[in-house]
Amino acid sequence: MSRKNVQRLAIVLVVIALIVVFKVFELERYFTLTYIKSQQQQFAQLYAENTFLVLGIYTGVYIVATALSLPGAVVLTLAGGALFGFWAALVVVSFASSIGATLACFVSRFLLREWVQNRFGERLKTVNQGIEREGAFYLFTVRLIPVFPFFVINLVMGLTGMPLRTFYWVSQLGMLPGTAVFVNAGKQLGEIQSASGILSPSLLISFAILGLFPITVKKLMRWYRSRKGKKPLPAAE
Numbered sequence: 001m002s003r004k005n006v007q008r009l010a011i012v013l014v015v016i017a018l019i020v021v022f023k024v025f026e027l028e029r030y031f032t033l034t035y036i037k038s039q040q041q042q043f044a045q046l047y048a049e050n051t052f053l054v055l056g057i058y059t060g061v062y063i064v065a066t067a068l069s070l071p072g073a074v075v076l077t078l079a080g081g082a083l084f085g086f087w088a089a090l091v092v093v094s095f096a097s098s099i100g101a102t103l104a105c106f107v108s109r110f111l112l113r114e115w116v117q118n119r120f121g122e123r124l125k126t127v128n129q130g131i132e133r134e135g136a137f138y139l140f141t142v143r144l145i146p147v148f149p150f151f152v153i154n155l156v157m158g159l160t161g162m163p164l165r166t167f168y169w170v171s172q173l174g175m176l177p178g179t180a181v182f183v184n185a186g187k188q189l190g191e192i193q194s195a196s197g198i199l200s201p202s203l204l205i206s207f208a209i210l211g212l213f214p215i216t217v218k219k220l221m222r223w224y225r226s227r228k229g230k231k232p233l234p235a236a237e
Contacts, residue, residue: 018068028071031076036082058076062080063096069154069155073150077093078186078189081190085187101168101171104151105158105167139162139167
């Protein structure tokens with residue numbers, strides 16, 4: 001067995017082991033808003049007493065969850081806003097999500113690119129053409145507008161020839177506005193102390209922004225692409 005195949009096997013085993021641990025210990029129950037809200041006071045106290053440790057653990061969990069395409073990234077983002085406040089959560093989530101996405105892209109590329117391109121190259125033709133035609137702007141657009149789930153973008157981009165450094169910085173910029181919207185929504189959720197808080201103006205405005213953001217950006221990008229004579233993005237199936 002070649003060295004590269006040994007490395008691939010090692011990565012596969014590590015990924016499988018982490019996913020098995022996640023499932024066997026039912027860790028997904030910790031990735032819910034109900035659990036986060038029930039433990040908010042304890043987390044807040046722990047954060048106040050061990051700020052950097054808590055931020056470090058949170059960052060590590062976020063990176064691993066994103067790299068393995070595990071469910072819970074949205075909840076983690078909302079939880080970050082609720083526990084750390086807007087600016088701290090925005091910085092941490094922005095970097096953690098971009099690093100995790102880049103790791104997912106790398107794993108996809110290292111393990112699957114040759115096989116997938118040989119077997120399904122024709123089906124990936126649209127994506128490859130988009131990368132060749134527009135490069136970083138193509139990724140920036142699909143990051144900014146939720147045409148496809150983010151974990152799908154991570155894996156599919158790993159099957160293209162885009163440099164990882166380009167994937168990282170474009171993802172960092174493209175996901176930043178959406179991250180800010182979700183972090184702000186999490187901050188507002190964290191401030192709810194009773195059922196009446198659900199009707200607070202700040203929370204209602206946050207959720208309005210959360211709902212209108214992708215629609216607004218999609219229309220703006222469609223207008224921009226039409227002005228530049230660019231082809232529209234493929235619709236998510």
